[in-house]
Amino acid sequence: MVRRREPTEPSADESSPLLQPIDPGEGVSTRVMKAVLAKKLFGAEPHPTTVGRFEVVGRLGAGAMGVVYAARDPQLDRDVALKVLRGEHRQGVAAGRLLREAKALARLRHPNVVTVLEIGTHDDGLFIAMDRIEGQTLREWLRDTPPWSRVLDVFVQAGHGLAAAHEADLVHRDFKPDNVLV
DSSP, X not given: OOOOOOOOOOOOSTTSGGGSOOOTTXXXXXXXXXXXXXXXXXXXXXXXXXXXXXXXXXXXXXXXXXXXXXXXXXXXXXXXXXXXXXXXXXXXXXXXXXXXXXXXXHHOOOTTSXXXXXXXXXXXXXXXXEEOOOSOBHHHHHTTOOOHXXXXXXXXXXXXXXXXXXXXXXXXXXXXXXXXXX
């Protein structure tokens, strides 16, 4: 006869493995995924995953080289977005490209271009902290079939941001609906 074990409630004390600091050798994506899973499964509040001084609260999106996270800046009490390179891109050419991107964006001030707040290092890689834009990508927004006059207005604004980058001698290289926020 097989006896079924009754489930037990996880301990909420500090000795709980869910509340222990997360191994700093793990990538940010792994730490965020573990925190979300622990919260969903056990209602546990694990130690926040941090990148530099920023507390990661969720994932916003991902591209070929990196992941963008929603984060909180506790020192300045503001929401930010963090662009973090994936593990295999943390060093070398990709890191150099991210640094150049951050420096270029930091020189650019335009209402239709995201503002870079700072650049830092974490887990032997670079990250960029930027203003967090609440909204959705242009691709997602277009699925709702907005009126053509509104579509035209949004495309003109995106064009103004791109023109400002060109005037500052910057080339975006990856301008597409998934990289425009509405």
